[in-house]
Amino acid sequence: MSHPTRTLAAFLAALDYPTLPERVVSRSEELCLDWLGSALAGKGQPPIPLFERYAQRMGPASGASESLTDRRLTSPHFAALVNAAASHIVEQDDLHNSSVLHPGTVVFPAALAAAQELGASGRELIVAAVAGYEAGVRIGEFLGRSHYAIFHTTGTVGTLAAAVAVGKLLGFDEDRFVHVLGSAGTQAAGLWEFLRDGAHSKQLHAAKAAADGLLAAYLTAEGLTGAQRILDGKQGMAAGLSQDADARYLTDRLGERWALEETSFKFHASCRHTHPAADALLALMQSHGLSHDDIAHVTARVHQAAIDVLGPVTRPTSIHQAKFSMGTVLGLIAVYGRAGLEEFQRHALAEPQVIAFRERVSMQLDPQVDAAYPKKWLGRVTVTTRDGRTLSQAIDDPKGDPGNTLSRDELEEKFRRLAAFSGAASPAEAQRLIDWAWQLREQPRIAPLLQPQMRENNSGVHA
Amino acid sequence: MSHPTRTLAAFLAALDYPTLPERVVSRSEELCLDWLGSALAGKGQPPIPLFERYAQRMGPASGASESLTDRRLTSPHFAALVNAAASHIVEQDDLHNSSVLHPGTVVFPAALAAAQELGASGRELIVAAVAGYEAGVRIGEFLGRSHYAIFHTTGTVGTLAAAVAVGKLLGFDEDRFVHVLGSAGTQAAGLWEFLRDGAHSKQLHAAKAAADGLLAAYLTAEGLTGAQRILDGKQGMAAGLSQDADARYLTDRLGERWALEETSFKFHASCRHTHPAADALLALMQSHGLSHDDIAHVTARVHQAAIDVLGPVTRPTSIHQAKFSMGTVLGLIAVYGRAGLEEFQRHALAEPQVIAFRERVSMQLDPQVDAAYPKKWLGRVTVTTRDGRTLSQAIDDPKGDPGNTLSRDELEEKFRRLAAFSGAASPAEAQRLIDWAWQLREQPRIAPLLQPQMRENNSGVHA
Incomplete structure (x- = not known):
C-alpha cells in the first residue's frame, strides 16, 4: 500500500x-x-x-x-x-x-x-x-x-x-x-x-x-x-x-x-530566532551612525515562535540562557557590533552596558513577519532614539541564510574560531580537519579524527 | 515556590x-x-x-x-x-x-x-x-x-x-x-x-x-x-x-x-484490557456449563481505552499481537479455560477452534464500564448461545486486582511457570530467587542474581 x-x-x-x-x-x-x-x-x-x-x-x-x-x-x-x-x-x-x-x-x-x-x-x-x-x-x-x-x-x-x-x-x-x-x-x-x-x-x-x-x-x-x-x-x-x-x-x-x-549557517552565537533582528539592528545602527547610547528603545518585530521560545527568558542566569534573550543579543550587537562566542563568554551576563540595553528591548508580534515564517525569517526592528527619532529597518535574508550564505573562507574562519574557543583542537589540527572536510568525498574510509595514530590515514588522501 | x-x-x-x-x-x-x-x-x-x-x-x-x-x-x-x-x-x-x-x-x-x-x-x-x-x-x-x-x-x-x-x-x-x-x-x-x-x-x-x-x-x-x-x-x-x-x-x-x-498482578498472559471480559466469560461458561461450541457470539462490553488499544488488532500475526486480540483471548478462555503463556505459545495463532471463536467476538463500548474506568476495570460480557439464549455476566474485580489478588503461593506458582516457560532459570534457581525475594528486606547488598559465584552471597542471608 x-x-x-x-x-x-x-x-x-x-x-x-x-x-x-x-x-x-x-x-x-x-x-x-x-x-x-x-x-x-x-x-x-x-x-x-x-x-x-x-x-x-x-x-x-x-x-x-x-x-x-x-x-x-x-x-x-x-x-x-x-x-x-x-x-x-x-x-x-x-x-x-x-x-x-x-x-x-x-x-x-x-x-x-x-x-x-x-x-x-x-x-x-x-x-x-x-x-x-x-x-x-x-x-x-x-x-x-x-x-x-x-x-x-x-x-x-x-x-x-x-x-x-x-x-x-x-x-x-x-x-x-x-x-x-x-x-x-x-x-x-x-x-x-x-x-x-x-x-x-x-x-x-x-x-x-x-x-x-x-x-x-x-x-x-x-x-x-x-x-x-x-x-x-x-x-x-x-x-x-x-x-x-x-x-x-x-x-x-x-x-x-x-x-x-x-540549511542556514549560524553567524551569531545565539538562538536563531534572534538573528533576523540582530542583523536588522546592526544595519540600522550602521546606516544611521548610532551608538548603543543613542538608543532609547528597540522593538524587535517578530514571528510568534520567537515569542514562544525567547519569551520565557527575561533575566538570563547562564551564558547558554543568554543566547535565548533577545535583549542580551541585541545588547551585544549594539555595544560590540557582534554577538559571537567571545562576546557571550565575556560580556553577556555581567557587562552593565549590555544589561542596560537588554532592558530597553521588547518583542512584538508582527503579522507580516509571522505570515512569512517559517519559510522566511524576516528581520524587522523599530528603534526610538534618545533624541526622539523613530527609525525602522528591514532585513529579508539574515547572514548565513541560503540567500546570504557564508563563503568557504568565512566557514573556515568560523571553524578556526570555534576550535580555538574551547581549545579542543590546535590550529594545526584545525587546518587538518578543514582539509579533511574539503576532501570528504575522496576519503576512502572515515576514521577517528583526533587520534594521534589516525592522522596519517586521514591526511593521506590529500597528501 | x-x-x-x-x-x-x-x-x-x-x-x-x-x-x-x-x-x-x-x-x-x-x-x-x-x-x-x-x-x-x-x-x-x-x-x-x-x-x-x-x-x-x-x-x-x-x-x-x-x-x-x-x-x-x-x-x-x-x-x-x-x-x-x-x-x-x-x-x-x-x-x-x-x-x-x-x-x-x-x-x-x-x-x-x-x-x-x-x-x-x-x-x-x-x-x-x-x-x-x-x-x-x-x-x-x-x-x-x-x-x-x-x-x-x-x-x-x-x-x-x-x-x-x-x-x-x-x-x-x-x-x-x-x-x-x-x-x-x-x-x-x-x-x-x-x-x-x-x-x-x-x-x-x-x-x-x-x-x-x-x-x-x-x-x-x-x-x-x-x-x-x-x-x-x-x-x-x-x-x-x-x-x-x-x-x-x-x-x-x-x-x-x-x-x-x-497494583494488580496479571493472571492471564495478555493485554490487561482483555482480563475483565476473560474472567466474566469464564464465570459465565462455568455457571451455565457451556462449551465453546455452544456459543454463537460474545459481546465484550468494555471501556473506550480497550477499544483504542485492542481495536486496531483484527487478525493477529504474532503471538505478542494475539495478546491484544480480544477474540483470541476469549477464544483461548473458551476452548482451554485459560489464556496463559503455554496456551498463547501453542494455540493462539493456528488452532482452528480458537480462530473460529475469535471471529465470533466483538467489542462494544459500555457507558457504565467506561464511567468506572480507569479506577475500576469492570468485566461485562453478553453471550448468545447457539440454542438461542442471551446470557450476561458481570465481574467487578478481575483475578489479580487488589480486591481479588494473588496469594504468595499463587505468585510462586506463576513465577515457576514463567521461569520454566523460557528456561531462563532452572527449578533450583527459581526456588533460590523466590527465597531471595521473600527475604528482600533482609538482603545486605543487591548482587547479580544468576552469576555462579554470586549464589552464595544471595542465599547467605537466609542460610
Missing part, C-alpha cells in the same frame, strides 16, 4: 551518490565542517562533561567511534550521545528555516559515529547526511508550527533524522526505512519547558535524538519492526504531537528540492 | 524505609518477584535477543549489573535496557489500574541495575521501588485518559518512574528530584501506533523508559539541571501530551495512599 511514509522511504532507499547534484555534495562538506566546529567548541562547556562521564561509566573503554571533546574511543551509541550534546551548546550549529530543525547537531553525530564503526567512505557519509537532512526537514515541516510551539523539533524530529542517516549507512531498503521511522518516531521527545529555567535539556535533547536514532537503526538492521505509519497514523506523531500536520510536506519534491542546501 | 511537582519531590526525598507500612514492604517483595518472573520469561522471545545484542555491541563487556536473559554483566544502562524489554514481552507484568501504567517493567529494571552497581541493600531497593511506583502512578493519573488514548503510558510516564527510583538510590534531595523529573519528562515518549502492525515497539518503549530514566538520574546526580515544572508548565508534558490533565492527582494523599499496593 502506498502512503507518504512509504514514498519517503522509497526515496531514501534509492538515494545514492551519483544522484546528488554537485552543489548538494559541496554543501554537505560545508555543513560537516560547520558541525564539527560546533562539536569542538562544546568542550568544557556545562553540561558537556556530564555526558562524557556518563559515556565513560556506561559505555566501553574502547571502540571505533570517537567522542570528540575528550578524544576517547567508544561505541557508536556513546560517541553519538556526547558529540550531539557538544555540538548543540554554543548555538552555532546549522538550522533549516521552514522546518525549524537543527539538522547538523543530530545527523552528523549519529552518522559519523556509525561511519567510523562501519568503516564507511566519505561518499557514504555524505549520502547518509543528505538522507538525514531530506527526511528530517520534511518531517519537521509536516509536524508544523503547532508542534514547535511545545516541542523542540531538534529533539523530536531529530531522532528520525539521525535514524535515517544511520539506516543509510547500514544499507536499508524501503521496508527497513519504514520500520526505522516507526522505531525512531515512537521515541521522539523534547519539550521547551526547560527554557523558562535555563536548564540543560537542549543538549540532552540533541544527545538523545542522535543516540536514540542510532539505536533505532542498529536494532532495525537486526530485525526490529516499527509502526508502518508512525507519522500520519491514528495514534502516531501527528495525532499525538501536532494540531496542524500536513502530510503533503512528507513527499515534497523528493529528488528535485534539496532541503540540505536550504 | 511551592507547586505540585515540588510537593511530590519533597515527599520522594523524605521517603525512607521506616515510614513504609508493613503491607507496602511485603507487596514490594511480591511485585519484585513477579517482575523477575516476567523478565526471565522474556528470554528468547522476539525481539529480546536484539536488545541483548545491542547491549553487547554498544556496552561494556563487564560490569556490576546483570542482564538477566543472557546472564551477562554490563553497565546499569544496558542491564536496565535489556531487562525492561524482556519483562514486557509475555504480558504478565503488573499493572496499576487508574494510571494505566505498568510500573514494574520500568521501575524494577532501572532500580535493580543501579542497586547492583551501587551495592545498595534490599531495603534501599524497596524504598526506590516504592518511590518509583508512587510517583509514576500519580503522574499517569495526572496525564489522564486523553494521554493514554495516543501514548503508551508505560513508555512516557515510565521514564519518570524509573528516574525517580534510581534517584532514590542515588540519595536525591528535593531539588534533585525536581531536576530529575524535568530531565526524565522531557525524554518521555511512546506512541500506540505500532499496535496496528503488531510491531516491536512495546518492548522498545519499556526498554527506553528504564534506560532513559536511569540516564536522567545518573546525569542529575552529576549536576544536570531540568525544567522545574515539566509536568504542568506551559510547555511541559500536560501541555504537549494531554487534553485532560488534572494536577490534583500529582499530590493525591502522599504518604497516606500507597499506589504500590493498588
Whole structure:
C-alpha cells in the first residue's frame, strides 16, 4: 500500500551518490565542517562533561567511534550521545528555516559515529547526511508550527533524522526505512519547558535524538519492526504531537528540492530566532551612525515562535540562557557590533552596558513577519532614539541564510574560531580537519579524527 | 515556590524505609518477584535477543549489573535496557489500574541495575521501588485518559518512574528530584501506533523508559539541571501530551495512599484490557456449563481505552499481537479455560477452534464500564448461545486486582511457570530467587542474581 511514509522511504532507499547534484555534495562538506566546529567548541562547556562521564561509566573503554571533546574511543551509541550534546551548546550549529530543525547537531553525530564503526567512505557519509537532512526537514515541516510551539523539533524530529542517516549507512531498503521511522518516531521527545529555567535539556535533547536514532537503526538492521505509519497514523506523531500536520510536506519534491542546501549557517552565537533582528539592528545602527547610547528603545518585530521560545527568558542566569534573550543579543550587537562566542563568554551576563540595553528591548508580534515564517525569517526592528527619532529597518535574508550564505573562507574562519574557543583542537589540527572536510568525498574510509595514530590515514588522501 | 511537582519531590526525598507500612514492604517483595518472573520469561522471545545484542555491541563487556536473559554483566544502562524489554514481552507484568501504567517493567529494571552497581541493600531497593511506583502512578493519573488514548503510558510516564527510583538510590534531595523529573519528562515518549502492525515497539518503549530514566538520574546526580515544572508548565508534558490533565492527582494523599499496593498482578498472559471480559466469560461458561461450541457470539462490553488499544488488532500475526486480540483471548478462555503463556505459545495463532471463536467476538463500548474506568476495570460480557439464549455476566474485580489478588503461593506458582516457560532459570534457581525475594528486606547488598559465584552471597542471608 502506498502512503507518504512509504514514498519517503522509497526515496531514501534509492538515494545514492551519483544522484546528488554537485552543489548538494559541496554543501554537505560545508555543513560537516560547520558541525564539527560546533562539536569542538562544546568542550568544557556545562553540561558537556556530564555526558562524557556518563559515556565513560556506561559505555566501553574502547571502540571505533570517537567522542570528540575528550578524544576517547567508544561505541557508536556513546560517541553519538556526547558529540550531539557538544555540538548543540554554543548555538552555532546549522538550522533549516521552514522546518525549524537543527539538522547538523543530530545527523552528523549519529552518522559519523556509525561511519567510523562501519568503516564507511566519505561518499557514504555524505549520502547518509543528505538522507538525514531530506527526511528530517520534511518531517519537521509536516509536524508544523503547532508542534514547535511545545516541542523542540531538534529533539523530536531529530531522532528520525539521525535514524535515517544511520539506516543509510547500514544499507536499508524501503521496508527497513519504514520500520526505522516507526522505531525512531515512537521515541521522539523534547519539550521547551526547560527554557523558562535555563536548564540543560537542549543538549540532552540533541544527545538523545542522535543516540536514540542510532539505536533505532542498529536494532532495525537486526530485525526490529516499527509502526508502518508512525507519522500520519491514528495514534502516531501527528495525532499525538501536532494540531496542524500536513502530510503533503512528507513527499515534497523528493529528488528535485534539496532541503540540505536550504540549511542556514549560524553567524551569531545565539538562538536563531534572534538573528533576523540582530542583523536588522546592526544595519540600522550602521546606516544611521548610532551608538548603543543613542538608543532609547528597540522593538524587535517578530514571528510568534520567537515569542514562544525567547519569551520565557527575561533575566538570563547562564551564558547558554543568554543566547535565548533577545535583549542580551541585541545588547551585544549594539555595544560590540557582534554577538559571537567571545562576546557571550565575556560580556553577556555581567557587562552593565549590555544589561542596560537588554532592558530597553521588547518583542512584538508582527503579522507580516509571522505570515512569512517559517519559510522566511524576516528581520524587522523599530528603534526610538534618545533624541526622539523613530527609525525602522528591514532585513529579508539574515547572514548565513541560503540567500546570504557564508563563503568557504568565512566557514573556515568560523571553524578556526570555534576550535580555538574551547581549545579542543590546535590550529594545526584545525587546518587538518578543514582539509579533511574539503576532501570528504575522496576519503576512502572515515576514521577517528583526533587520534594521534589516525592522522596519517586521514591526511593521506590529500597528501 | 511551592507547586505540585515540588510537593511530590519533597515527599520522594523524605521517603525512607521506616515510614513504609508493613503491607507496602511485603507487596514490594511480591511485585519484585513477579517482575523477575516476567523478565526471565522474556528470554528468547522476539525481539529480546536484539536488545541483548545491542547491549553487547554498544556496552561494556563487564560490569556490576546483570542482564538477566543472557546472564551477562554490563553497565546499569544496558542491564536496565535489556531487562525492561524482556519483562514486557509475555504480558504478565503488573499493572496499576487508574494510571494505566505498568510500573514494574520500568521501575524494577532501572532500580535493580543501579542497586547492583551501587551495592545498595534490599531495603534501599524497596524504598526506590516504592518511590518509583508512587510517583509514576500519580503522574499517569495526572496525564489522564486523553494521554493514554495516543501514548503508551508505560513508555512516557515510565521514564519518570524509573528516574525517580534510581534517584532514590542515588540519595536525591528535593531539588534533585525536581531536576530529575524535568530531565526524565522531557525524554518521555511512546506512541500506540505500532499496535496496528503488531510491531516491536512495546518492548522498545519499556526498554527506553528504564534506560532513559536511569540516564536522567545518573546525569542529575552529576549536576544536570531540568525544567522545574515539566509536568504542568506551559510547555511541559500536560501541555504537549494531554487534553485532560488534572494536577490534583500529582499530590493525591502522599504518604497516606500507597499506589504500590493498588497494583494488580496479571493472571492471564495478555493485554490487561482483555482480563475483565476473560474472567466474566469464564464465570459465565462455568455457571451455565457451556462449551465453546455452544456459543454463537460474545459481546465484550468494555471501556473506550480497550477499544483504542485492542481495536486496531483484527487478525493477529504474532503471538505478542494475539495478546491484544480480544477474540483470541476469549477464544483461548473458551476452548482451554485459560489464556496463559503455554496456551498463547501453542494455540493462539493456528488452532482452528480458537480462530473460529475469535471471529465470533466483538467489542462494544459500555457507558457504565467506561464511567468506572480507569479506577475500576469492570468485566461485562453478553453471550448468545447457539440454542438461542442471551446470557450476561458481570465481574467487578478481575483475578489479580487488589480486591481479588494473588496469594504468595499463587505468585510462586506463576513465577515457576514463567521461569520454566523460557528456561531462563532452572527449578533450583527459581526456588533460590523466590527465597531471595521473600527475604528482600533482609538482603545486605543487591548482587547479580544468576552469576555462579554470586549464589552464595544471595542465599547467605537466609542460610
